[in-house]
Amino acid sequence: MIRREPVLPPEFIYPVEDWRMVEREFVPALLSQTESIFATANGYFGMRGGFEEGTPAYEHGTFVNGFHETWPIPYGERAHGFATTGQTIINVPDGKIIRLYVDDELVDLARTPVLRYERALDFRTGTLDREVLWETPTGKQVLVRSRRLVSFAERHLAAIFYEVTVLNAEVPIVLSSELVQHPQPRMLGEDDPRLARQLDRSVLIPEARQADKYRLLLGFTTRSSRMTLACGFDHILETACECAVEQEKSDEANRVVFSVQATPGKPIRLTKFLTYHTSRTVSVGEQLDRARRVLDRALRQGFERLLLTQRQYLDDFWHRADVEVSGMHSRAQQCMRWDLFQLLQATARADGAGVPAKGLTGQAYEGHYFWDMEMFMIPFLVYTDPRAARNLLLFRYRLLDAARQRAREVSQKGALFPWRTINGQEASAYYAAGTAQYHINAAVAYAIRKYVEATGDEDFLRRYGVEILIETARLWYDLGFFSERRGNRFCINSVTGPDEYTTVVDNNTYTNLMARENLRYAADSVEILQSTDPLTYSELVYRTGLSPEEPKDWRRAADAMYIAFDEALGIHPQDDGFLNREVWDCAGTPADHYPLLLHYHPLVIYRYQVLKQTDVVFALFLLGEDFTMEQKRRDFDYYDPMTTGDSSLSACIQSIVAAELGYRTHALEYWKYALLMDLADVGGNVKDGCHIAAMGGSWMAAVYGLAGMRDRGGKLSFKPRPYVERLRFALAVRGQRLEVHIENGSVTYRLRGKVELTITHCGETLVLRDGEAVTRNLAERAEAMDGFHDRDSSVMPPRIPAGDRGDPTGPAAKSPAKHRGRPPGEGTR
Structure with missing residues (x-):
């Protein structure tokens, strides 16, 4: 497939300014897009x-x-639990x-x-x-x-x-x-x-x-x-x-x-x-x-x-929250700050509500809240505005009773958070790519863990978080079973993972991995609460009816979780049947037939190996310690060419994993598409509102991708990539400020706070103290970094969809890239 660049606006109409989005001529053809922008x-x-x-x-x-x-x-035809x-x-x-x-x-x-x-x-x-x-x-x-x-x-x-x-x-x-x-x-x-x-x-x-x-x-x-x-x-x-x-x-x-x-x-x-x-x-x-x-x-x-x-x-x-960047693209800084400003406009005073997929810039997606909040917005908020992150998690807690009711409606125990909602009730009419996406439960649990570990807010965990973890773990334990045919491994059948071009499958790898995390974190949290705060534990048992055996069951299921691996290809199959399907001919598909969901019946799409967005590759990022570097490389190389990018939530994750693997061109190309998702109208639908989660993803691609940050168990590590001339940002870490400055082949870490902070840089332990700068030369350590190489000259470039849309001239000019979409009745933003 031919890779084409997003069409960017002429600078005499839309000048490049770091702190403003400026329009110096009224362009009637761009009226709809600029109303969102x-x-x-x-x-x-x-x-x-x-x-x-x-x-x-x-x-x-x-x-x-x-x-x-x-x-x-x-x-036309109803069924139980719709x-x-x-x-x-x-x-x-x-x-x-x-x-x-x-x-x-x-x-x-x-x-x-x-x-x-x-x-x-x-x-x-x-x-x-x-x-x-x-x-x-x-x-x-x-x-x-x-x-x-x-x-x-x-x-x-x-x-x-x-x-x-x-x-x-x-x-x-x-x-x-x-x-x-x-x-x-x-x-x-x-x-x-x-x-x-x-x-x-x-x-x-x-x-x-x-x-x-x-x-x-x-x-x-x-x-x-x-x-x-x-x-x-x-x-x-x-x-x-x-x-x-x-x-x-x-x-x-x-x-x-x-x-x-x-x-x-x-x-x-x-x-x-x-x-x-x-x-x-x-x-x-x-x-x-x-x-x-x-x-x-x-x-x-x-x-x-x-x-x-x-x-x-x-x-x-x-x-x-500012992210300073240079040496990538002339508009990179302007786009980055516009993305961050839109994130602020979507979240600042949400207070007792969630964040709609389009923020408050348009009515598309009905103003519903999806898993976008937990997976693409909360990481940004955790490290820039922990109060706002806490408010979003409290909003989920207030919907817990509705989630319990939803689980009963679909004949399950525990709680099932709705795939799309405003008031807590499920509003998804297309169950295959809606209700079946049980992984939203794991997304909520994952966000709780990320928030607590980054902020140290154990009070939130005790008062609210553990109760959510109990009910989501109950759902997973009830949903799955120990399969004799799989050697008594714990299997989870008939679910849909993040990729909505493959629905209602058995043992979706992403879902099983995230469910395992949810089960283990729930068991750990309950046991710690029981030993450290018996009174709160007793109150929780009274509210939830928790039995002493349940955490043991959750841990047993987590330890026995079935994670498929194909020895012949050396990859993790997306699900049990994925590799048995024919591979979709992406290169032979006309550019104007993307997104696929608007041109092919769902059953046609479901019969092929073709992805709307990252699935296994998303798990490579979220749970990187569960994979070897070689497994990550093989998985990425296999799934990347068949990922259409028909979802706005894909490019940022592809950028992060590509950066970890040392695929410089891929990392920068995908980050560029994440940054330009709306300003170049990559999806062709910015007229209906901005893609707020993709903006959170552009921040993630900078911090987790180019800076190589990982945050597990409350510990921060960095493997920066010298892919841009300058990248500078700050993180809020347990009430302190960590400044990261990458420039001219070196990285400097500086702590603003009175308590020492220990981080890892490319495997080296660094102890940071208030005001002291610690600098490391990236060039000296590049060869020692796992997977540091660039495959770009020898393999197909990243699948940035193509397709001519005319002659756009504004900041919302339609890109020739495939526009993003969603399956009938459902999808990702």
Whole structure:
């Protein structure tokens, strides 16, 4: 297969800047993609990056994390244990709209000539800034400057500063500030299961409306899920011009209309404060009271105060989370920081919720939470914002009773976390690539272990984690059995692993390995709790009905876990039947037939050796100590050519394992694709929202891949690769700060903390002390590093999918790579 590069934007439109994503020309063809790329959010609520004037627009979107409607899942044929209730995040009333009329004519980018234009998402200020100079057909020039933010400090607050200056004429100006319930702008594609179910405006039942000159508040209840919403706005108007204000109401929108007689050179400044509040239990009246208090505080403090707290929050974030990189690609630094900023926008104030696959940038995947959180986001959060990681794990704990109920629904013991959910109920209608992915249980257990070992938060483990571990271990023990035909090895049948092009199989290697980890960690944790904290152990036994024999059973199952190995090929089969299938002809498949799931019946795909994303290779990374270097090399070499990359979650893992094996070209190519997943629109679907997990994966590819970090048993080790000129990042480790700086063929470790930290560098034990720098030359140790060689000149290059999509010209320009997708009704992000 021909490898093609992602098509990157021309720099005169989208300049390369390390701290901003900048657009210097409005490109209508890229409108849909840029609405996702320029989105603003704080983890609680978010707004797509459409223009304040309301037009042109691809799809207006304002979303509150976890605020959803429910609906009965239709089936042609039902079966016992099928999910019954779907959940879809709601596109709530849009408060960002400020329509601009000059001489009673609507001004918008699609119809009014533009003399100057710049829009920028600033990663340091946390604002979306824009400057546009319009010229009307009568020659009147109007300069608009706007600045939008969704506050990290004030969870329920967003603000827009909108300044209009007429430069060369006296003219009537109207600013119509609106709260709009947009109709669905398009029918969501029935042939693309990634897109959301269409919900009309009637899903929100109006309950209250309160208006007072510049202020408007609305209250709603959802029709089926019975959640409550309060939203509204207030304003500060600053102008020396004559002005009148009135409120208007229609079926679609509520407006505060400012009519101003503008004079040349005198700016009209409107600051709009927005607030959103949702709940499953609180009444609309209480929600409206909370909204009023937020707006009152915002008016007292003003926009400048919001800017200050936003900058302070981001200063702290970048101190903790920044990754500096050079020597790879001209946009690498810009892409890396955009990825990190989007991770922040998806997680910062999620607090009591999860993180949707698209964050709050689009409605695709229904706003559901998947295993993405644990496997691709929590590693980043554990080492940059442990509090946020803890909150996500607490969210899983709060869903534990629902997971117990789900296990009973599928006739199993313990707890089964849903493959996709918002409220804790399973919302996956396609069981083969949904319910059958039991490995989500192991993902939750794995994340608990990673968090506890990195932070030392044993209190979390005692109070919450062990209970989750007990119930997930029970599920595995009940799901599997000791097979006489396999020499009494513990086997787990009829499951689906991470690769969704191979479903409902026996002994998926990834699943069995991760289940073994879950079982052992559960047994260890219970036994340690029993010996160190008898009171908490007794309470746990009371809550869970734990018997003394269960941990022994789990350990027996873990020790006897069946892990297949093919002696002839020297590889680990993905599952019992995988190697019996015909190998898919990837090279002979037309480029426009990817992703496969949109062009072939699932049964066709399931009959072949072909992967949607890494499966065994993912296990090579997560559980590397269970494999020899030669086994890793053979497994990677076998599975890599048949991995289509139809999932956005694949390239980052391929990059990590390639780096460990010393495959320099592969490691850098796959990392590049992870970085560019959205900004080059590698999947062809960024219009529907950003791939948040892939952004976590780009951080993982830098830290676990190029820096070679591994973290097992609370111990850190590094095998850095001299693949880029410079790589610098910091890690939060048990309340201390570890700085890692790779540059010019050497690596420097520096600890900021008062307690000594022992790490391993390329097999050498290093003891780090506060403020002391320890430097090692990578060139001197390269030959001693296991597996350090490069196969790139002798074998097929990494399978970066190909396929021409036209002539893209923007930051979301469609790459010629295969776009990512998901199987019917399911898939990975």
